[in-house]
Amino acid sequence: MSSAGVEQLNPDSVSTTVMETVNGSHLFTIKGYSLAKGMSAGKYIQSDVFSVGGYDWAIYFYPDGKNPEDNPTYVSLFIALASDSSDIRALFELTLIDQSGKGHHKVHSHFDRALEGGPYTLKYKGSMWGYKRFLRRTALETSDFLKDDCLIVSCTVGVVKARVEGPKHYGIVLPPSNMGQGLKDLLDSEVGCDIAFQVGDETYKAHKLILAARSPVFRAQFYGPIGNNNVDRIVIEDVEPSIFKAMLSFIYTDVLPDVHEITGSTSASSFTNMIQHLLAIADLYDLGRLKILCEVFLCEKLNVDNVATTLALAEQHQFLQLRAFCLKFVASPSNLRGVMKSEGFKHLNESCPSLLSELLNTVAAADKSLTSGQSNKKRSVNSVLGCDTNARQVRRRT
Template identity: 35%
Template sequence: MAPSQRPRKKMVSRCNPDTERGTLVFDIAGYSLLKGMRDGEFIRSASFPVGGLDWCIRYYPCFTKKSEGCISSFLELMSEPTGTGVMARFDLRLLNQATGVSTVLIDQVKPRLFDSVNPTWGSSMFKKISELEASPYLQNDRIVIECDITVVLGTPASALETVCEIQVPPSGLLDDLRKLLEAEKRTDIRFKVKDQVFGAHKIVLAMRSPVFEAELYGPIADKQRCATITVEDMQPAVFKALLHFIYTDLLPAMDDLEEDDKEEMVKHLLVAADRCLCSSGINRTSSPAATCTTCARPAEGSWPLASVEVPPYVTFHFINAYEETDEGRVKAIVSDCCEHNADTSILDKLRLQNL
């Protein structure tokens, strides 16, 4: 099922396990006296209640032959577990008696199951004896083992609650801009193309085109509230299609055109985009600008469709369109692009004597 087709009603239940935490401390005096205990013999701390169950710390001077040379320590569940047992996570520490700060030696982050089969968890190689006896963990024939424990009491699920899922409607921004253009509401700029006049909005044009931004808000921008710009050498239908693209990011429908007419329209739109979106070819009758004609040399077997008039105060962007022909028929329309900063000294380098 697609995301847009998902049901609007959402029902949520949450699980937040209940836990109880505690710290067990086993202060062992007479460390040297316990070294004589046989393998597997241990001493046990008093029991501590955590999570409604009793726990203790086991201490082995020597757990087995395999762990010889190390002391061992374990956390033990003293209570008879109910059901399948109880989950708990814990760490085992030694207290640095010089600083009063304990150091974690065993950190059991993942909860372990304590039950009748496995009532103890810990380490048979808790600390090497040689290291312990040369450390501040052992002072005055005394060591202190600490255990921080977190007991999972249960995993209750919350009652079912219904959450209203907000459906975000699809964006209608482009359609709104199209309607704004077609209705010519609150236009603040007019374009005269032959015998037709088109209204538009300066801020939209400047947002979509650095050329329009320079023309409308740059140093030579007309300060009048409603300026009229005359667009030369362009058909009204082409300019109307260009405005439609600027406002909607879409080309207008051309289903009613024949295939040759479509190619012709695309060709003229490339030229219009070159003039109005990537460079400046719009001549303001009230503000003459110093311009020059620039164009890259076409490839062999093609001819240029347009050259571009560029005011010297803006960054130069060039998109040059060519037709590739084969025995008189158009095979493809090819474009290339380049960019130069506003340095008028490069204009002579870009100028072609014969197009």
């Protein structure tokens, strides 16, 4: 039927069948591998039974091979259906774990590749999928798969299921979550608050349990072994009141606060500055999501005027992704001179002088990718930065 014909259909009802897999995995450890050798071909070591997709499965390892003709050249590895069921279609992955930590696992997988014949069908209980010649035993025994006479096998099963989607016969509309707004209203009303923070000339009240649920630092401060749950007032130093207020707003709502509303300013530079300070306090109180939100915002708003201060912040607090993004931004030939003229660069030079060497290397690497005249370019970069190759400041000739 043509697409035009489909568009003209006006059915009384519709439905959709979705083919998908229900996935699960099992880790099987074999200790004392050397004691299993000599069992003879066809003898196996079995994992515990595990369930995936409503069916039971088990891993079978044959230290002397599954078939006599392979004995004892190869080890065999299989996954078997352990349920009393038939015609189960599934995808499989068998992995022999590299225990050196290098990640060079031996993987045989149906997943993430085209299946010419479709999923594998297991006809009855005891049906198997796997490899009679999974690995030569001599190769296994001299590899990083075997450590302290121990092997580790990972198995993933994806059971194929069909799910029918039909029209909903009810008109109930699911409203969006408003839990964050409810908690924010609780904070603003100060109902049930049991802790007050003195921040400069401002006082902010909050709830210890909510703070502890959101921040490991507050949890330790109020409920840890050396914490004090009886404290009802805390003085916060070296933090602007608006910054602390913004952090409290995030703790209760889980979204980046409207900093314009908190500060009353519409200046983009003051907005960025506040996000920088908010990132620092998020690090102080270990608010992981807030840190990521602030880093994303700063990356999006990066320019020649704020990149130096942002880079200094990233260096001091070890925000590695933000740091790398800032270095890449500065390394752009179109940005470098503008950054050098900014007030933030003076701050960067004073607060993080060790960064100049890395900045020089980043710029030089960018130049190298753009031109084959590497040595001449590096000298031009040095003159722009006013540094020698060890990032020591040198006096320009006049």
